[in-house]
Amino acid sequence: MTDVKKALVIGGGFSGMVAAICLQQRGVAVDLVEIDKDWRTYGAGISLHGATYRLLGQLGLMEAYHKVGAACDGVHMRGPQDQILAQIPTPALGPDLPGNGAVMRPALAKILADKTRAEGVDVRLGVTFTSIDQNSGTVAFTDGSTGTYDLIVGADGFASAVRAALYTDAPAPQYVGQAVWRAVVPRPADIPTLTMWMGPKLKAGINHVSDSQSYLFLTEDKPVNEWVSDEALLPTLKALLAKFPSPVLTRLAEGLSEDSKINYRPLENMMLPRPWSRGRVVLIGDAVHATTPHMAAGAMLGMEDGLVLAEAVAGNDSRDAALTAFEERRFERCRMVVENSARLAEIEVTGGDHGEHVQLMGKTQGALAQPI
Ligand SMILES: Cc1cc2nc3c(=O)[nH]c(=O)nc-3n(C[C@H](O)[C@H](O)[C@H](O)COP(=O)(O)OP(=O)(O)OC[C@H]3O[C@@H](n4cnc5c(N)ncnc54)[C@H](O)[C@@H]3O)c2cc1C
Numbered sequence: 001m002t003d004v005k006k007a008l009v010i011g012g013g014f015s016g017m018v019a020a021i022c023l024q025q026r027g028v029a030v031d032l033v034e035i036d037k038d039w040r041t042y043g044a045g046i047s048l049h050g051a052t053y054r055l056l057g058q059l060g061l062m063e064a065y066h067k068v069g070a071a072c073d074g075v076h077m078r079g080p081q082d083q084i085l086a087q088i089p090t091p092a093l094g095p096d097l098p099g100n101g102a103v104m105r106p107a108l109a110k111i112l113a114d115k116t117r118a119e120g121v122d123v124r125l126g127v128t129f130t131s132i133d134q135n136s137g138t139v140a141f142t143d144g145s146t147g148t149y150d151l152i153v154g155a156d157g158f159a160s161a162v163r164a165a166l167y168t169d170a171p172a173p174q175y176v177g178q179a180v181w182r183a184v185v186p187r188p189a190d191i192p193t194l195t196m197w198m199g200p201k202l203k204a205g206i207n208h209v210s211d212s213q214s215y216l217f218l219t220e221d222k223p224v225n226e227w228v229s230d231e232a233l234l235p236t237l238k239a240l241l242a243k244f245p246s247p248v249l250t251r252l253a254e255g256l257s258e259d260s261k262i263n264y265r266p267l268e269n270m271m272l273p274r275p276w277s278r279g280r281v282v283l284i285g286d287a288v289h290a291t292t293p294h295m296a297a298g299a300m301l302g303m304e305d306g307l308v309l310a311e312a313v314a315g316n317d318s319r320d321a322a323l324t325a326f327e328e329r330r331f332e333r334c335r336m337v338v339e340n341s342a343r344l345a346e347i348e349v350t351g352g353d354h355g356e357h358v359q360l361m362g363k364t365q366g367a368l369a370q371p372i
Contacts, residue, residue: 002322004028004313007151008139009121010129010162012039015285015302016155017112021059022310023151024119031147032116035156037126041109044182044263045215047102047194047207047296051368054093055303062097064111069103070208072193075365077358079197080245082190088362090194091369100194102207102215104184128156134166134279151319152281153309155302158270160287166278173270175225176292176345180267181218181237183260185252188214199244201351206252216252219294221349225266233262267292267345271338274331277323284309289334294344295364297337304372305330329372340364 005028009020012034020030048056048069056062075088090099117123124143131140137149154162163170187208196205201221208214218240228236234256241253256262270290276283285302305326312326313319340360347357 002028002313002316002319004150004319004322006149007031007153008033008147008149009153009155011035011154011156011285011287012113012116012123012125013041013155013157013285013302014109014112014299015287015306016153017109017116018055018059018303018306019153019155019284019309020116020121020306021112021119022307023313024121026310026314028151028310028313029122031122031124031149033124033127033129033141035126035128039109039113039125041105042263043184043261044105045102045184045207045209046105046108046299048100049297049300049365049368050091050093050097050099051297051372052300052303053097053101055300055307057094057097058307059115061111061115064114065103065108068107068111068210069101070210071098071101072208073099074193075100075361076193076195077198078195078246082246082248086358088358088365090365093369102194102209104209104213128161132162132165132281134281137280150280151313154281154283154287155285155306156287158268158286158290160283162281163272163283163287166281167272167283170272171270173268173290176267176269176342177221177223177349178267178292178345179220179222180265180293181220181240182263182265183216183237183256184209185214185216185255185260187212188248188252191248197244197246197249198348198354198357201349202240202243203348204241204244204246204249206248219267219345219348222266227266228264233264234258234260237262269338269342271335274327276327276331280319282309282323282326289338291338292341292345294341295337295361295368297341297368300368301334301337304333308372333367333372336367337364
């Protein structure tokens, strides 16, 4: 029987919501504080793995998912004239589950937010902490209230304030010399599944997010981490896509407009060495292992963290034993994704071996399909 009766989750992103749902389902009373009063998620697509569907299936959320998201199977690597050069399998990890797919981020966030509330989690929006005592578990909040918790979960993302406050020796995030562009486009009928094209130090891809829409992504070699102004977004993305002779990409580039939800993001990663907990506080998700999106697995890892943390709490008598068990189950899997993704970025920015790229993606997909 666990000694964790009351938990606080700081951050209502994918990781924090799944942690809150899974802890509450196991009899822990959960408070969740989210700094954004409107609980928004930005409007880009997100690719999901077989392992993400395994988790959503376990939470009973696949029916809700199929109403808003798209499912497909495998990854196609295509050449300049759109010919298929390689096919990477994406095994389905359960009956009636897709092996691969994508959805718009706000749609997935809404499914999880509805589930969080339905489970009875006490959600407070527009609120964060002002201080945390990691030993007593006492937390003061920006709304003037205080609370004492057996477990405090820092799920506040890449720029985590919990990490900054309590993990003062954490490594700084590293820029990987690459940026990613994303846009929402009409779903191309001639592309059946997640598809990528390798260009000169560039990689473009498409994944469907619904019956009618896909999201387009493009990684760009960018030695210096610099921002791009809003006015430059459309012409720059079009110019980058023009470097690919692909008829599919040419057609999609012609259709891009100011309404295509173009988003530009320099890529950074961060992997916190062990231990991941300080007293009663543990970090999950991007707060503790932020990967570049080359395996499209960051949100999946964060959501898995939430589930595994709750299983470890329920399966151990003490919080300390639970936190040790949690870290044992998570560290290597998360490290593998962060490091393999960084290597994929390196191959892309150095114009390296495409064969190694395909092989590493396939190997990582296989590893992600293993039980957690
Ligand atoms: C360009 C790009 C593309 C990606 N594509 C994919 C993909 O296709 N598939 C995939 O699986 N992953 C992808 N990822 C990774 C994925 O987006 C992240 O791993 C995931 O969003 C992490 O979730 P999180 O809940 O840990 O953090 P976040 O999503 O950052 O959520 C943190 C939450 O905490 C809140 N918060 C922040 N500070 C505080 C505070 N002080 N107090 C309270 N609340 C706070 C925020 O408002 C937010 O709601 C991508 C990442 C990038 C950068």
